Amino acid sequence: MLTTQILLFLGAFTMLIGFLVFSLELYQLIKIDAQARQMNRPEIWALSAAGRGNVIGLYHYLVERRQHPITHQTEDNHLLLQKHKKVAIAFLVVGFVGAILMLIGTLFLAG
Known part of the structure; x- marks a missing residue:
């Protein structure tokens, strides 16, 4: 029983950290991309797309960005985008690992 509770807690903590860092x-990523495309208020676009926790803001950003070609992409921005992509993918995986740990703990709790 104690092992199951530890597994559930560890899974929940890992999932929370993983998905929180992924959102950040x-x-x-969206802020840097919006700045490179010279969209108005890139922070608002980033907050709308990544901060609300739903896909409607992200979908709206992806549709709107088609109208703004990349005009100010520097090598530093490109490297920064690559770094943020790698970190985002890594923490997305961490979040899913936490979810799997919680699922395993729940199965042990039920069985």
Whole structure:
């Protein structure tokens, strides 16, 4: 029983950290992309797309960005985007690992 509770707690903590950092990295990715496309208020676009926790804001950003070609992409921004992409993917995986740990703990709790 104690092992199951530890597994559930560890899974929940891992999932929370993973998805929280993923959201922050997604915010940074969208902000850098919106700045490179010279969209008005890139912070608002990033917050709308990554901060609300739903896909409607992200979908709206992806549709709107088609109208703004990349005009100010520097090498530093490109490297920064690559770094944020790698970190975002890594923490997305961490979040899913936490969810799997919680699922395993729940199965042990039920069985």
